Amino acid sequence: MQTSSAPAEVQPVQLRHDTHPVPAAATAAGPLLAVRDLCVRFRGITALDQVSFDVARGQITGLIGPNGAGKTTLFNCLSRLYEYREGSITFDGQALEKMSRHRVAALGIGRTFQNLALFASMTVLDNIKVGLHARTHKGFLAHALRLPGVATEEQACSRRAAELVRFLGLEAVAQQRVAELPFGTRKRVELGRALASQPALLLLDEPAAGLNHEEVGALGSLIRAIRDQFQLTVLLVEHHMGLVMSVSDHVVALSFGRKIAEGTPAQVQRNPELIQAYLGTEA
Template sequence: MVSQNGAILALDNVSVNFGGLMAVNEFTFTLQKGELAGLIGPNGAGKTTIFNIITGQYEPVRGKVFFKGQDITGWRPDRVACAGIARTFQNIRLFEDLTVLDNVLVSRHSKLKASVLAAALNLPGYINEERVAREKAMELLDRVGLADLANAEAGSLPYGQQRRVEIARALAADPELLLLDEPAAGMNPEETSRLMEFICDVRDKFGLTILLIEHDMKLVMGICERIRVIDYGVSIAEGTPQEIQSDSRVITAYLGEEACEYS
């Protein structure tokens, strides 16, 4: 049993297998409120799988997931989201046919109190709630600097902006914990450094706890306070960026991969 003192998220000996292959094996991890932590490891190490376990896309065969002390193992993803965990995806999954504003508003739907009937009949109660939701969404877009794109179709935006919209959409759910899956993928160094500022900024403005997966070491080492390294579904190291950079197991894992990549 992991110690959950003040931990916002705790994974306790979590395992998942795909057709006999252990994708994640007895993974234990805690995240303190307000932390900005990173999850790194070679390709196929099981990082995204861990995200999918936290958000309920996969149910672990063993182990438990706790959020704010509550056991959320096996909850459906929408319930996890409503509990306060929001995420982005490695391969951007926006609602491409919807506008940026509508994308953000989708995340507000679970907060809606008005009934279907009130919405279908456009009753004043619903109209009021919709107005408030729109104002909040616009305010959010303003804060993340996307206000002028509110009415643009999400699928039509350039890649970098789609990433930001995805983060904005996650933020709109009023999460306490934000999971970012490779937010800098496909970005050039300049875009990446702007994204770093953006992530730090978002954390301070919204008072969030953030866990991110990233391959860009500059980003990870630059903003994460604590880093966990995994390989083949197993934790191999944890520590501050300085500790990780000098850890021999990490270097082997990464050099091993680099060696493969460049051979």
Template sequence: MALLEVSDITVRFGGIVALDDLSFDMDEGQILGLIGPNGAGKTTLFNVVSRIYDPTTGTVTFDGQDLLAMSAHEISRVGVYRTFQNLALWPGMTVIENVMVGDHTNTKANVFSSALRLPSMRTEEEDLRNRAWAALEELGLDDVAYNPAGGLPFGTLKRIELARALIANPRMIMLDEPASGLTHAEVDSLAQDIRDLRDRHNLTVLLVEHHMRMVLNISEKLVVLNFGRKIADGDPDVVRNDPEVIEAYLGSS
């Protein structure tokens, strides 16, 4: 059984059809690239799966569970984590503090125990800090762990976002244009990081990205959208040579 199943999803905003009867699935441990021109519906699909939007019709299941019956907070508890195009990092906080925020949905200590520094809070915070440090070490960021995030290069900030996703112990990570704004060398490094994290943690990765070389290099499956409609779905080597895909997207990039 597929880990993620998107079935017959349609999203309408008034008279505009943002997604038109979209269906695809993903296996556990798979990297799937979701591509298409601007306005194709990629971000809309991300917003449906991450529970920002409700679809007009259709279903989304994750490991057999109905994601559409959950809130954004609840889907993180079943292992779905999303990053955004605009980095949601706090520049005045240290890198390790930013990473620790990534596991806020699994934190049991409440605001009162935090304020009073109760033993339960101290123990939980110590565990959280240790896991954040391990995530930073895994991504080669331990040397900047106690630096303010605001003064670091953009490529480093992107990797911090990956570390923050990792600490949440996800089963599936949704990466929304992670290569945006990066140099070619940084894109290659990020692609290797994504592959390594997938291999080490058996992560499932749903990727929206306009950097076609990166998408084609790391994706094991492609889904191509155009005007909200799926026009291709399958092996990247097959999809990239599909005439409709070439006309709609690849040929114009």
């Protein structure tokens, strides 16, 4: 049975944190993420040019800019998919360039992708369970031999995945294969998988892409509910200005790899450089 792709009105579920506690980053002092003088070049093309900004704990920060501004490049640096040789990124006091790629999720960074990266032949529930891998402790051998503790960990993962399914309004399609679902529903599945790793920082890469007006409105409510329910920090890359300005506490604007504006949504919207970048004319 298919459901509407619009997220249902969120009824927050108090998730259990006894097995997978919320990262300490959620309550510590200082910015959760600090980007300093970040430069990324591809064969002489400068994708990011000395970009610096902070992401405060518990806030929703919007990262905006025209196509080619460097937003996805920055996200790929945060996910350690791209290497950078100039500048620094510090997450909860730790330098990301010193971290191996496979440690990013365990460190407390979760991400959705502009192009969905789900397992199409797996069910909704199983796709969300994949995100729990970063928070499990039993290895392949322990599972193969069914060593003590494996069954308990599996039960905890199943319980948490079911809670996320409930939170996102996906109960009716929990046992369906992802390939059978409409695009908007699959977007929520990917969001559930990112939340399963219990990130301190959630990176949302164009979550409104492909959604209709009604779905975008519901997405804004969902993003705020996620921030409040899970007490995490959100960095949002999005072209839909109405969504960004309505949900963000802070906005950073890029153009051709440079930061051109930063501040509250109201301050950024009045910035002449941003207006010129989007409209091609002076304010």
